[in-house]
Amino acid sequence: MAKQKIVLAYSGGLDTSVILTWLKETYDAEIIAFTADIGQKDELDGLEEKALKTGASKVYIDDLRDEFARDFIFPMFQAGALYEGQYLLGTSIARPLIAKRMVEIARAEGATAIAHGATGKGNDQVRFELTAAALAPELEVIAQWRLESFREQFPGRAEMIAYAEKHGIQVQATAAKPYSMDRNLLHISFESGMLEDPWFDASHESNKEMYVLSVAPEDAPDQAEYVELEFEQGNCVAINGKRMSPLQVMETLNELGGKHGIGRVDMVENRFVGMKSRGVYETPGGTILFTAHRKMESLTMDREVMQLRDSLIPRYSGLVYNGFWFAPERLALQALVTESQKNVTGTVRLKLYKGNVIGAGVKSPVSLYNPNIATMEADPTQAYNQSDATGFIRLNALRLKVASGVRQNAGK
Template identity: 55%
Template sequence: MKKYNKVVLAYSGGLDTSVIIPWLKENYGCEVIAVAADVGQGKELSGLEEKAIKTGASKLYIEDLKDVFAEEFIVPTIKAGAVYEGKYLLGTSFARPIIAKRLVEIAKTEGADAIAHGCTGKGNDQVRFELAIKAFAPDMAIIAPWRTWEIKSREDEIAYAEARGIPLPITKETNYSKDKNLWHLSHEGLDLEDPANEPDYNKEGFLEMSVSPENAPDKATYVTLSFEKGTPVALNDVKMKTADMIVKLNEIGGANGIGIIDMVENRLVGMKCRGVYETPGGTILYAAHKKLEELCLDRDTQHYKEQVAVKFSELVYYGQWFTPLREALSAFVESTQQTVTGEVKLKLYKGNIIDAGVTSPYSLYSEEIATFGEDHCYNQADSEGFINLFGLPIKVKAQMELKNGLK
């Protein structure tokens, strides 16, 4: 193996990165600097410094990226309405670019000659990390142990750790692969690997952000969200930062069983995988933002933006955040948000989000025009000419077919 003097490792304290520190030192003889990005995983960061040092790291950076994550990655994605394959709210996807960017910054400061990550060779995260690293340090060496080492499974990792006395927060029986941040919690592995198995949402230790819908309260909860130019700015009339709002909505939504999805998704590397995601606050924000856009966007912009959302979601999922196309699409999205200002009221009940009212000073809805009652601003007779012109191609084609005996 090529030798490196100093390696910066994306460190979470979980199974993969706990094993990677001693593995790097054993195989490369290098100094390992661990970097833990705080993107809202909470208690997972507790005791991390002591653990990293005991495992063999020379130092640990803990970087608070929550506000930047919320404002520069989450909010633009909400504004875009980007949902991968109609279900996944991209919680892991858009957390990776911000982490990778900070890894590069620290690697440059430390004079490191390589960056390492614990992503598997089967997953999407390896792409997301490495594309972002290439965007800011195109010549930086990247070490991905899962693509080269002798370890072949999570069971092998656990055995490797146990042989070296590395403390782990999991056992062979409970080692779901999980990823948690401010936005969501994902679950993969174990019984979830068979799509025929129904997830046991009542299993102790499975759901962490939510309760199952059947265990949610019998009484509905109402929330009111305020937006300014597409950005959420207040919850129940209390102004707050986006990151704080997400935390609060996670509590409210989770208590009502909101935002639990079970999906088989198409990974970038070509395989299908099955996962369960908890995104209570994010699901509420998406629903509120979409409702407000119904009121404030004209038809053609709303419909075209839905097409843009599909491409935007693919770019985020594929790790292409720092690309000209994503930036261009964000510029388009931003231009559509100038009048997306107003308030949305939602009713949360046993996993359901029910619209309960929307208002905006920029509303394009006219009760006077839309009414079924008498009005003085819409001449219904005008529709005849409109239909004749709109239907002219259909009429001409039908006449041709009749003339030629095709009908």
């Protein structure tokens, strides 16, 4: 009989290298290693050779950067998604894409299972497995860290390093790292290790070496830089007059934002599994894009549509964070978001300066702002009669007056 095939989400680090060999031994299976190129840069160097040496029967390293920017990052930014008021969801939005491609590879290769290296304490296990459930419920999901036998064999990193040495697995780790990192086109995240103490100052000068995508704001240029972003129906399509693909937009904005120390966030967030965790994020390009998009909406989006969409931001953000990207409720919300973006077209000018993104102008051929109506001078259009405000205020005050009278009578 042919051996079982398992598709493993593989990063080449200590955990997934050990897991690859462990899966092969434990399940007597062929392991197909899959790595998604979603903007990790040099982290991908040598991965195919390493996976094959570690025991993989086949390796996929797929460039998904265009799809990531176009079909995941941009729709999410149209929705104005911001988790708990700070987090631009860089890791969260990458997981459904990775899991989607894993499912596609599993079906193409005739695999019966997929596996990931996410721990049993984090959000990623949920994101991977909910995506698999939505797209390929017939596939088994192997989550090693939730297996008691695996945890007993590997209670800590020392045991994993010893296992790697025994099996000839080349790993860079020789001791516990001070923190863990996860990088993609949208951001880079840092957590665990020294960052588990929420009083630890990750912004201190002594910790500058931790950051990858941005300089410290105090080290950014003393001269501000202006940038213009052009939008069509809620998506950025050009920067400083140059047409770009979504991928090119993200790469360009990451470079600009990083240069000016933009997009650093240090927060304690609520994981879906119930605990709080501390994360430090660099999202330079995403921060610029988020700010520009919001300013474009301020000029072109109807007030009631904006308030309706904004009321759904916590819900939408929670769906992304918790792994429900392919759930019907997220798809339904996205349809509303797409409708809301039809007139979000025009140009935003921003000033970038030492960690700040400052609005410096906005214009649109479909602007809802009418200076003749908004002016404090005489209105040549006669579109607004100030006397009408008297009745407007009186009607809105009626319920307040009635409630006040009730309270006064009750106090007698």
